[in-house]
Amino acid sequence: MKNLKYTSWAIMMLITGMMGCREDLLTTVPNDRLSSEIFWKTEKDAIFAANAVYTYLDSVNIFYFDGMSDIAHNNSVTSPEALIERGQFDPTYERIRTEWTKSYAGIRAANVYLEKVDEVQTNNKEIITRLKSEVRVIRAYLYIKLAALYGDVPLLEKSITLEESRNLVRTPVAQVWDFIYKELGEAATTLPVTQTDKGRVTKGAALALNARGMLYAGRYELAAQESKKVIDLNIYKLYPSYSKLFSYAAEGNEEVILDKQFVKNNYSTNVFQLFGPWSQRNSNSAVVPTRSLVDSYPMSNGKKISDPTSGYSTAEPYKNRDPRLGYTIFIKGDKLPDGTIYNSDPGSGTSDAIDFSWFATSTGYNMKKYINPEDLEQPANSGINIILMRYADVLLMYAESKIESNSIDLTVYDAINQVRRRADVNLPPISSTLSQTELREIVRNERKTELAMEGLRYFDIRRWKLSESIIPGRVYGITYMKNGVPTLIEVPAFEKVFNKNRDYLWPIPQREMELNARLTQNQNW
Missing domain, CATH: 1.25.40.390 (Serine Threonine Protein Phosphatase 5, Tetratricopeptide repeat)
Incomplete structure (x- = not known):
């Protein structure tokens, strides 16, 4: 396709x-x-x-x-x-x-x-x-x-x-x-x-x-x-x-x-530009995950984080969690497409910090699905299929x-x-x-x-x-110190x-x- x-x-x-020079000039396609x-x-x-x-x-x-x-x-x-x-x-x-x-x-x-x-x-x-x-x-x-x-x-x-x-x-x-x-x-x-x-x-x-x-x-x-x-x-x-x-x-x-099929330089999509983190060539963080989503991922042992026996720690909230959490959402410590480390904590000094600009994530989380390094140079010219x-x-x-x-x-x-x-x-x-x-x-x-x-x-x-x-x-979004x-x-x-x-x-x-x-x-x- x-x-x-x-x-x-x-x-x-x-x-x-x-059209040319024809008697039926006004009869056009x-x-x-x-x-x-x-x-x-x-x-x-x-x-x-x-x-x-x-x-x-x-x-x-x-x-x-x-x-x-x-x-x-x-x-x-x-x-x-x-x-x-x-x-x-x-x-x-x-x-x-x-x-x-x-x-x-x-x-x-x-x-x-x-x-x-x-x-x-x-x-x-x-x-x-x-x-x-x-x-x-x-x-x-x-x-x-x-x-x-x-x-x-x-x-x-x-x-x-x-x-x-x-x-x-x-x-x-x-x-x-x-x-x-x-x-x-x-x-x-x-x-x-x-x-x-x-x-x-x-x-x-x-x-x-x-x-x-x-x-x-x-x-x-x-x-x-x-x-x-x-x-x-x-x-x-x-x-x-x-x-x-x-x-x-x-x-x-x-x-x-x-x-939905896309092709770079021909029939492209701007998925990276719209939904990537702001630090990645001023991508828009247009839709950002909430705490409601993050808290729904269980621990790797299958237990809810609300279960006292689950092993969940507020000091290390992403440790030993359902791996899909880290595959779906950019969380603190993740490697970004440009090779830098994601940190959205207020005052962190990164352009992904919640208080950095109106365009940075307001929850501290960013969407990771479809945000691929191959699209970093041209964020509005993605060929990834949706x-x-x-x-x-x-x-x-x-x-x-x-x-x-x-x-x-x-x-x-x-x-x-x-x-x-x-x-x-x-x-x-x-x-x-x-x-x-x-x-x-x-x-x-x-x-x-x-x-x-x-x-x-x-x-x-x-x-x-x-x-x-x-x-x-x-x-609600991240918890930070x-x-x-x-x-x-x-x-x-x-x-x-x-x-x-x-x-x-x-x-x-x-x-x-x-x-x-x-x-x-x-x-x-």
């Missing part, structure tokens, strides 16, 4: 008709879109147009969702995401609008593709069938996000005119979930298990996304069924090194089921759906223990005699720690209806807010309501 560099569509969008007279002719057209639909997959925008949850904080207190953290947002807010408009732009691109691609003349109908299934999966991916964020949303299975768009109504979310399940199920039947072109949608991606969709919908038996299908493909396994999982060396490894679905998530979805449907058996314990016992994590296995309540707590914490800073926590705690109890309050006294960092003048009567669904963007009087608003907005 990277060989195609995602640029085909953009290049062709610039192609215009040759439009320069803002591709004309059917010159496109939808060859297999290459079909491939390039499908690649254009792939650009609508999420990328760095997913990390801001974690900043709106309990495990992280949007470091710029004036950003749209920070205002959502504060509960100070409404239907006019930028982030509310952009997630809606970008998703529907992708859905429109997918619908146009599905309507036009059969015009391509080819004897190889299998490639057209495959490409159509890839596009259907991407469309379903976008609908999963829309349904999870907004609830009832217009369900569009074909392209529409401007006039038709002014008369859309919201489809009940249950019907949207029905559509997602049907679409992904049908696409999975025609997609290959593997693709020669890395990054293209596969059968496993369709099945795994179906598991996610059904889990979000609360349809646990279906979620278990779909995640088990992924497991039974027997082609995915956990990458042995969690510490390297988000590095260039691990790209395309056996754990990755779906990722993982959107991996096998560990599938294992935890399988375990959770079996727990919630009260179909607990040894496969549930095995799925959780596989994640906990990855080679460079190696936590003790959980007991096989736990209750449903105990297992629920364990699998939820595993999702919190295993998938931290990957954009999933915000969706998890909303569907668990936990947001109202764990989001509100002050934001001040005049010989352990002192807990509290982000000044900032408090997270979550209104249980309103915030479990985002509002329908105000601009959409103004353009279409038939759209209704979510409750209490």
Whole structure:
């Protein structure tokens, strides 16, 4: 997929008709879109147009969702995401609008593709069938996000005119979930298990996304069924090194089921510049982990840090902890991409110190996933792929759906223990005699720690209806020694807010309501 560099569509969008000295001078090819007279002719057209639909997959925008949850904080207190953290947002807010408009732009691109691609003349109908299934999966991916964020949303299975768009109504979310399940199920039947072109949608991606969709919908038996299908493909396994999982060396490894592909100098991402520590060429520390996340990692013996017998020491808070803590978050003493040592303590004199600038981390922690030394010289020109679905998530979805449907058996314990016992994590296995309540707590914490800073926590705690109890309050960070006294960092003048009567669904963007009087608003907005 990277060989195609995602640029085909953009290049062709610039192609215009040759005007020259012709009698039909005014009959020109439009320069803002591709004309059917010159496109939808060859297999290459079909491939390039499908690649254009792939650009609508999420990328760095997913990390801001974690900043709106309990495990992280949007470091710029004036950003749209920070205002959502504060509960100070409404239907006019930028982030509310952009997630809606970008998703529907992708859905429109997918619908146009599905309507036009059969015009391509080819004897190889299998490639057209495959490409159509890839596009259907991407469309379903976008609908999963829309349904999870907004609830009832217009369900569009074909392209529409401007006039038709002014008369859309919201489809009940249950019907949207029905559509997602049907679409992904049908696409999975025609997609290959593997693709020669890395990054293209596969059968496993369709099945795994179906598991996610059904889990979000609360349809646990279906979620278990779909995640088990992924497991039974027997082609995915956990990458042995969690510490390297988000590095260039691990790209395309056996754990990755779906990722957004990037290429330096061509189709790049600015993940390092946005989320790296401030000391690293003035990267932005845009989303920083909180104490809530750090404290959720158990000791290496598997015990919670709150357990008096765990061996946890406030003097050495990171010693003998779940290794994923140090693989996910920059903590004091870590080596940074430029070779210096990370120290965010106030007064430490480093540019990562909490009191150094407005741009340095306000909690004392920084995101480590995706922050690779290869991107140090050009932080805004990263080629690292952003993982959107991996096998560990599938294992935890399988375990959770079996727990919630009260179909607990040894496969549930095995799925959780596989994640906990990855080679460079190696936590003790959980007991096989736990209750449903105990297992629920364990699998939820595993999702919190295993998938931290990957954009999933915000969706998890909303569907668990936990947001109202764990989001509100002050934001805390590191503990450091001040005049010989352990002192807990509290982000000044900032408090997270979550209104249980309103915030479990985002509002329908105000601009959409103004353009279409038939759209209704979510409750209490």
